[in-house]
Amino acid sequence: MREFGFQPSQDDFDKLLYVLCKRKHVKHAQEFFDRAKVELDFKATAKSYSILMRGWGDTGELGEARKVFDEMSRTGCELDVQACNSLIDALCKGGNVDEAYKFFQEMGSKGINPDACTYSMFIWAYCESEDIHSVFRVLERMKRYNLVPNVYTYNRIIKKLCKKDKIREAYELLDEMIENGADPDSWSYNAILAYHCEHSEVNGALRLLSRMKKENCSPNQHSYNMVLKMLIRIGRFDRAEEVWNNMGKSGFYPSVSTYAVMVHGLCQKRGKLEEACRYFEMMIDEGIPPYSSTVEMLRNRLLGHGLLDNIEILAGKMERSTSCSVQEFARIMRGNKLSVGERRQYSDSGGSDFDSD
Structure with a gap:
């Protein structure tokens, strides 16, 4: 910068330290810090030291973090809560919580309030x-x-x-x-929602979805995916359909992962292959490219039940899609069909957890 007539500011100095530490180049940050104090006559601030302490802490180098703090104390740089937090953070991340707590207790004597x-x-x-x-x-x-x-x-x-x-x-x-x-935020609710879903607590999960809407924290993709997956897993298809319909009313539009939850889940339930195809067609009609695993699962279930015409219908619909990405997946649906002999072998081997509850 000096070569172009610009004098680096303290803010420039700290930003460079921050970027180097953020990218885990803490050793380079330390070398630059040490060199800049001598060659560029930079006066390191509490913020500069804090950045270095956090950098060393993030890489697990507690000894180096302590060295930086000790240097800061020796140079007479005014200690602030940010610097104290940086050292505490480094100690806690390194598993030295007792030492961190001891330092925490000393903050008051240094005139710093946590x-x-x-x-x-x-x-x-x-x-x-x-x-x-x-x-x-x-x-x-x-x-x-x-x-x-x-x-x-x-x-x-x-x-x-x-x-x-x-x-x-x-x-x-x-x-x-x-x-x-x-x-x-959605993470707050989703943590509890995950508990309800893992324990198959339908009423608890649905009440929490409703609460999220009332408290102006709209359920997100992960929220709906968890609930739909649970409902299909335990066979509550009526409630899954209800949740699906309410998504649109709430202004949430399903993505490929939400469609995948429905298709994969229904494919593995007795008598629900037609429903799985319906959701797959809805996804294609929306121009949403499916996961290759979703195409393969649906194709294999249809093959296992001898529904070759259905494969042709779906592949044709995919080829006519306005989405080039969807068109490309038609080859997976159509081009990898098993021969009749292989299909029978697949079916006779019980190739399917489709009939499992």
């Missing part, structure tokens, strides 16, 4: 170590200081609670988020 980010790093560390009791202990302490975790931290706790079958506590935390003004 912020929500400080506490959140401990929450993430305790979630990682499955220590839910300590997670709630940190949350209680945050409440005493009127600090609120961000949505990402709440989501992490909710997901951990659901994995430990503490669904009541997960709902309570969801309510707490709303009360504290940390509006839940």
